[in-house]
Each structure stands twice: as structure tokens, then as C-alpha cells.
Amino acid sequence: MDRRSLLAGAAAAGLAGAVRAQEPVLPTPTYEGMTFDSHGKTIRAIHYRPVGEGRRAAIVMMHGSGGRIRNRGPWHELAMRFAGEGYQVLTPLYTDAFPDDGIRPERMMEAWRDVGEHAIDWFIDRGVDRRRTAMFGYSLGSYVAVDGALGNSRAAAAIGLAGGTDVYTPRVPRRRIPVLVIRAENDDHVLPRNTAAWARFLRDHDINVRVEVIAGAGHLFRPREWAEIFARSAEFYSGNIGRIDQDTA
Known part of the structure; x- marks a missing residue:
């Protein structure tokens, strides 16, 4: 390649870079630390x-054991993905209400459930309209x-990920x-038969429950599995709390 061609190529590359630099930066979801009160x-x-x-809708996400x-x-x-879909999200550290000692008496569980209720x-x-609020937990x-969510909360929908009756009755x-x-x-941490028992218990009490399986996954999810969890969750939420016609239904 001669010198003239090299100069022309460099000029074109510089022009392309300038055009890219002028392209608008699209806004993205934001987040900040905060606190709220629970009892x-x-x-x-x-x-x-x-x-x-x-979507004028909101999700409260409850972490797993030992979570931060x-x-x-x-x-x-995952929270950023939900925000990208148009939801406000709150991720409370519910153990602030009652430190986890691993024994988990009922008063501890009630304090944690109340954190979710108060976040809603x-x-x-x-x-936020209560019909547009939901829970998510791992x-x-x-x-x-x-x-x-099935107790005193005003949440309109809930997702339970990797849970079962061996977590708590x-x-x-x-x-x-x-x-x-x-x-x-x-x-191998929350056994599939105990997840099935949980779903059966809820159905026996007239709860509309859908069960879905992440193929090949263990209790600790890999990035592609988290992406699948998001896709399944987003589809579920968009059919109820995130519906376009929710305000007029």
C-alpha cells in the first residue's frame, strides 16, 4: 500500500472515530444505597x-442465606436487568431486622417477612399501585x-427461586x-422433591402456581442460567404487574 492510500485510510478511520464520539449515549438504569424502617x-x-x-411497577428482591x-x-x-425492563427494584438486607443464627425461630422468619411487606x-x-408490586426471592x-407475599403483604405477585419445604415449613x-x-x-441444596412439595402445598390451598425448571443447573447459578432466570421472571411479571393495560383493567 502506498503512502497516499495509508493517509486516506487514516483519515477515514479518524472520521469514523469522530462520528462514533458524537453518537448520543443512551441513558441507563440508576441505583443508590438507602434505608427504610421495619418495626x-x-x-x-x-x-x-x-x-x-x-412500567410504573416495582419488585422487592430477597437474597439467599448469607447474602449481601x-x-x-x-x-x-439481575436487579439492573429488571430495572432495564422498566421496574423499580429494592434489594433489602432483611437480616438487619434479625441476625441469622441458622436456627431461625418463627419470630425471626416473621421479622424477615415483615421487611418484605414494609418494602412493598x-x-x-x-x-406505585399495589397491583403493580411483586416479590422475588432466592x-x-x-x-x-x-x-x-401470601401473608399480610400487599404484593400482587411473587417468584420463588430455588426454594422448597426444606427451607422452612x-x-x-x-x-x-x-x-x-x-x-x-x-x-442438591434445596432438593427438587421439596420444591415440588412446596408447589403442591400452595396448589392445595388454591394458589395459582406455575413451576419452571432451569435445565442442568445446580443451586449456585452460572451467568447463562441467571440470564434464563431473568427471562422467565420478566415474562411472568410482564403478564401481571407489568402489563401495559394494567391501569385500565
Whole structure:
């Protein structure tokens, strides 16, 4: 290649770079640390916001045993995905209400369920229609989320991921809302038969439950499995709390 061709190529590359630099940067969801109150206890959380108005809907995410809230890792990335779909998200550290000693008496479980209830109330108090609020929980948090949503909460839907009766004995539901149970095919921590027992218990009490399986997954999910969990969850939420026609239904 001669010198003239090299100069022309360099000029073209420079022009392309300048054009790329001028392309608008699309806005993305934002997040910030915050706190709210649950029975006089200060609960730390991360609040995720969609771009603009979004779906005017909200999800409370309850972490698993030993979980932490931080701005990195799969839990944060899942919350950001939900925010990208137009949902506000709150990820409370529910163990702030009652430290986990592994024994988990009923008063501890009730304190954790109340954190979820109060997180839903936090959204409702700020203008989110209760019909557009939902719970999501993983492992231990799946019980806290779903059992709480079927108790005194005002949440309109719930998802339990990798949970079952070996996490805790479910209570008789007080409310009737749609529930999605997602289990890992090869879960050796929360056994599939105990997830099935949980779903059967809920159905026996007239809860509309759908069970879906992440093929090949264990209890600790890999990135592609988290992506599948998001896709299944987003589809479930978009059919109820995130429906376009929700406000006029």
C-alpha cells in the first residue's frame, strides 16, 4: 500500500472515530444505597430506578442465606436487568431486622417477612399501585418472599427461586396471588422433591402456581442460567404487574 492510500485510510478511520464520539449515549438504569424502617429497625437496601417512568411497577428482591447487597455480582446484575425492563427494584438486607443464627425461630422468619411487606409499602407510599408490586426471592429468600407475599403483604405477585419445604415449613396462605416457582434441575441444596412439595402445598390451598425448571443447573447459578432466570421472571411479571393495560383493567 502506498503512502497516499495509508493517509486516506487514516483519515477515514479518524472520521469514523469522530462520528462514533458524537453518537448520543443512551441513558441507563440508576441505583443508590438507602434505608427504610421495619418495626424500628433500620434496613439497608439498594434502590434501582428505570429510565424515565418505566412500567410504573416495582419488585422487592430477597437474597439467599448469607447474602449481601452490593453493586456488583449476579444479584446486582439481575436487579439492573429488571430495572432495564422498566421496574423499580429494592434489594433489602432483611437480616438487619434479625441476625441469622441458622436456627431461625418463627419470630425471626416473621421479622424477615415483615421487611418484605414494609418494602412493598415503601413503594406504595411513593405512588406505585399495589397491583403493580411483586416479590422475588432466592433460596432462603424465596420462602421469605413468597410466604410473606401470601401473608399480610400487599404484593400482587411473587417468584420463588430455588426454594422448597426444606427451607422452612410454609404457612397456610391468607391471600391469593399468582406465584412462579423456578427450580434448578440438579439442585442438591434445596432438593427438587421439596420444591415440588412446596408447589403442591400452595396448589392445595388454591394458589395459582406455575413451576419452571432451569435445565442442568445446580443451586449456585452460572451467568447463562441467571440470564434464563431473568427471562422467565420478566415474562411472568410482564403478564401481571407489568402489563401495559394494567391501569385500565
